[in-house]
Amino acid sequence: MEPKKDDILRVREIIRPYVHRTPVLTSQALNRITGSDLFFKCENFQKGGAFKFRGASHAVMTLSEEEARRGVATHSSGNHAQALALAASMRGIRAHIVMPETAPGIKVAAVRSYGGQITFCRPTLADREATLENIIEETGALEIHPYNDYRIIGGQATAAAELFEECEMPDCLITPVGGGGLLGGSILSTRYFSPDTKVYGAEPEQANDAWQSFREKKLIPVNNPQTIADGLRTSLGSRTFPIIRDGATDILTTSEARIIEAMQLIWERMKIIVEPSSAVPLAVILDHPALFSGKKTGVVLSGGNVDLYRLPWSEQDAGKNKN
Amino acid sequence: MEPKKDDILRVREIIRPYVHRTPVLTSQALNRITGSDLFFKCENFQKGGAFKFRGASHAVMTLSEEEARRGVATHSSGNHAQALALAASMRGIRAHIVMPETAPGIKVAAVRSYGGQITFCRPTLADREATLENIIEETGALEIHPYNDYRIIGGQATAAAELFEECEMPDCLITPVGGGGLLGGSILSTRYFSPDTKVYGAEPEQANDAWQSFREKKLIPVNNPQTIADGLRTSLGSRTFPIIRDGATDILTTSEARIIEAMQLIWERMKIIVEPSSAVPLAVILDHPALFSGKKTGVVLSGGNVDLYRLPWSEQDAGKNKN
Numbered sequence: 334m335e336p337k338k339d340d341i342l343r344v345r346e347i348i349r350p351y352v353h354r355t356p357v358l359t360s361q362a363l364n365r366i367t368g369s370d371l372f373f374k375c376e377n378f379q380k381g382g383a384f385k386f387r388g389a390s391h392a393v394m395t396l397s398e399e400e401a402r403r404g405v406a407t408h409s410s411g412n413h414a415q416a417l418a419l420a421a422s423m424r425g426i427r428a429h430i431v432m433p434e435t436a437p438g439i440k441v442a443a444v445r446s447y448g449g450q451i452t453f454c455r456p457t458l459a460d461r462e463a464t465l466e467n468i469i470e471e472t473g474a475l476e477i478h479p480y481n482d483y484r485i486i487g488g489q490a491t492a493a494a495e496l497f498e499e500c501e502m503p504d505c506l507i508t509p510v511g512g513g514g515l516l517g518g519s520i521l522s523t524r525y526f527s528p529d530t531k532v533y534g535a536e537p538e539q540a541n542d543a544w545q546s547f548r549e550k551k552l553i554p555v556n557n558p559q560t561i562a563d564g565l566r567t568s569l570g571s572r573t574f575p576i577i578r579d580g581a582t583d584i585l586t587t588s589e590a591r592i593i594e595a596m597q598l599i600w601e602r603m604k605i606i607v608e609p610s611s612a613v614p615l616a617v618i619l620d621h622p623a624l625f626s627g628k629k630t631g632v633v634l635s636g637g638n639v640d641l642y643r644l645p646w647s648e649q650d651a652g653k654n655k656n
Numbered sequence: 657m658e659p660k661k662d663d664i665l666r667v668r669e670i671i672r673p674y675v676h677r678t679p680v681l682t683s684q685a686l687n688r689i690t691g692s693d694l695f696f697k698c699e700n701f702q703k704g705g706a707f708k709f710r711g712a713s714h715a716v717m718t719l720s721e722e723e724a725r726r727g728v729a730t731h732s733s734g735n736h737a738q739a740l741a742l743a744a745s746m747r748g749i750r751a752h753i754v755m756p757e758t759a760p761g762i763k764v765a766a767v768r769s770y771g772g773q774i775t776f777c778r779p780t781l782a783d784r785e786a787t788l789e790n791i792i793e794e795t796g797a798l799e800i801h802p803y804n805d806y807r808i809i810g811g812q813a814t815a816a817a818e819l820f821e822e823c824e825m826p827d828c829l830i831t832p833v834g835g836g837g838l839l840g841g842s843i844l845s846t847r848y849f850s851p852d853t854k855v856y857g858a859e860p861e862q863a864n865d866a867w868q869s870f871r872e873k874k875l876i877p878v879n880n881p882q883t884i885a886d887g888l889r890t891s892l893g894s895r896t897f898p899i900i901r902d903g904a905t906d907i908l909t910t911s912e913a914r915i916i917e918a919m920q921l922i923w924e925r926m927k928i929i930v931e932p933s934s935a936v937p938l939a940v941i942l943d944h945p946a947l948f949s950g951k952k953t954g955v956v957l958s959g960g961n962v963d964l965y966r967l968p969w970s971e972q973d974a975g976k977n978k979n
Contacts, residue, residue: 356679377927597964604700604960606927637927641920642969 335576336487336518338525341494344391344487351390351423352491353379357499362602367618368626372500374492377607377637381447383564384515384635385416385479388488392477393420395484401426406474408454408461410436411564412636413479418449429474431464439640480512481570490518496631497527504628507614509635510534510543510584511565513573519633520580530631531582533624535617537561538586542568547577547584561589561645564610564635585624587616593645595619599634608639658899659810659841661848664817667714667810674713674746675814678702680822685925690941691949695823697815700930700960704770706887707838707958708739708802711811715800716743718807724749729797731777731784733759734887735959736802741772752797754787762963803835804893813841819954820850827951830937832958833857833866833907834888836896842956843903853954854905856947858940860884861909865891870900870907884912884968887933887958908947910939916968918942922957931962 336344355375363371376384393405404427407417414430421428430449432441433456444451454464469476478485492515493506506523510516516534523532536543540558546569554568569577577584587595596612599605611634618625618632659667678698686694699707716728727750730740737753744751753772755764756779767774777787792799801808815838816829829846833839839857846855859866863881869892877891892900900907910918919935922928934957941948941955 382927600929600964604705604929606923606929641923641967644964644967646965 334483336483336490336521340487341490341522341525345491345494347394348387348390348488348491351380351394351420352387354495355379355492357496358603358605360603363598363615366598367615368622369618370629371618372496372503372629372631373603374496374631374633375605376492377605377611377634379636381412381416381419382636382638383412383416384489384492384633385412386419387491388482388485388514389413389416389477390420390423391488392482392484393417393424393426396424396475400475404429404472404474405477406465406468406472407431407477407479408465409479410440412638414440414449415443415447415638417477418444418447422448427472427474429468429472431461431468433461437640440638443638478570480514480567481572483572485514486518486521486573486576488518489514490522492633493519493522493631494526496633497522500629500631502527503530503631505531505533505625506631507533507535507617508633509562509565509610509613510536510577511540511610512567513543513569513577515633515635516543516581517573517576520576524580532580533617534577534581534584535614536584536586537565537592537613538588540565541586543577544584544586546574547581550578562592562610562613564608565613585617585621587613587620591616591620597646606637606639607634608636609645611635611637657806659806659813659844663810664813664845664848668814668817670717671710671713671811671814674703674717674743675710676702677818678815680819681926681928683926686921686938689921690938691945692941693952694941695819695826695952695954696926697819697954697956698928699815700928700934700957702959704735704739704742705959705961706735706739707812707815707956708735709742710814711805711808711837712736712739712800713743713746714811715805715807716740716747716749719747719798723798727752727795727797728800729788729791729795730754730800730802731788732802733763735961737763737772738766738770738961740800741767741770745771750795750797752791752795754784754791756784760963763961766961801893803837803890804895806895808837809841809844809896809899811841812837813845815956816842816845816954817849819956820845823952823954825850826853826954828854828856828948829954829956830856830858830940831956832885832888832933832936833859833900834933835890836866836892836900838956838958839866839904840896840899843899847903855903856940857900857904857907858937859907859909860888860915860936861911863888864909866900867907867909869897870904873901885915885933885936887931888936908940908944910936910943914939914943920969928957929960929962930957931959932968934958934960
């Protein structure tokens, strides 16, 4: 069942001992550049480096004893894998993580450091799903889907709920949208805790399934989208789409170049590390001054897991930043 | 006159409208790695990107009207130049900044963005000083030295004073030491506001003038030291040295490799951007577990101005971080 007001309040109590209450930062420089009054909810400082730990810890901590004994499982090469491994380790249970053999070493290492048990597969969705099926059959582990699960959506909702306590009744709230767990949860928290706030989803043009689905009023997945925002390559699911269809003010898209520009602005001006997906909302704000200028705007910075050896700007671009 | 308790309290009131009260962050990951209980005062989030703005704004805001009309001047290629330009622009006066023609474009651009008037010179200390002399003669501007000035030392003292309000009576406080403004100010604030706290200066082995001077009990400058910690290449001055000689618990040095390792740890684990100089205290803590393990330790992260196009780790090193 879709989480209601009381459910979200209950989730907050359940996960409170495990999650960080992340800070809300402001930046005069970015306010000047955008003309908006921006409040950044810094989930890049969350445990596991992303908001994903909210949903994962909620799902894991509410398993029954019998379920917990069976362990949890997922296929993911991203932040959900780390979050689930960390939440499972906190409860002292097993997390089986299926990762493509092409996953970056840094992400493999992170899952291992949280105690996740990794099974590698070929880098196709079919092989990921088949490998996960096998593991579940062998171990009896419970699959925890990264977003198409009301426990996860309820967990992700807590980020916006916290934000509204420090940035009361903003005109707008904007979050990245990939599978829709964060945006869906944010829409629910807005409905119950800040109902006059408009909620926007920010998506790369090159992975614009939420944009398409929102306009067509039906679920239109994209296949193998290419975007630097690696957290946003997934498509909406059957549980996240209806919440977004009914509750989002709009889905706005932006270009790859703008995402990189926005990411650099956050690094340089705020001195914090965010991953490309986190920069998509600021990129959208830069693209749409008419929507956000003069508005009090909450922004969820979704995560900070980035390979410091492979940044999306290079020596060749260095001249752009010079006198 | 060396700032006393009342002076530091007065400086705090004077600069309060201009500076950020920067947050104090903690990191369970870094506590686990070091065995210490670390409280990071995040001056990388300070205006101008470094603690230097505290001293510069104090010096500029306490100029008489007549002095202010003459403008201020300094020679610097670093954070003091940006801080002085920014403070001067806030007061609406001129800042003349002498920079070597070899200064990185990113630093030139930053000083310009704050309205500083740049005069380039050849990259020798003699030419920097001669060029500054000329400007002062022509314009009547007042030189604001980056550290050897009690107004500057009093301003830098406020960072530790704030830290002690959120991290009460720590066992240790550790700051980087270059010219000694930050360490000197921190020693004074410790004396008046947390007298049982031990105060350490952290310095690169390759720029170890404070280490030498502290041991020999006399001022021993180093000439043209080579260290990645670009903020710490200066030597102690006649006003900072006596405070450090009499008040520091010790000066501890560390290697270039350890500085880079510590910088990476802060970026990866805390998801914040710090410059190499900021990482020197953590590098020292990693080198001296016996001194800091089990201790409540305040750490000043001095700044976050780093060229994102030229990070001190490279693709070739990427393997080190992998599974």
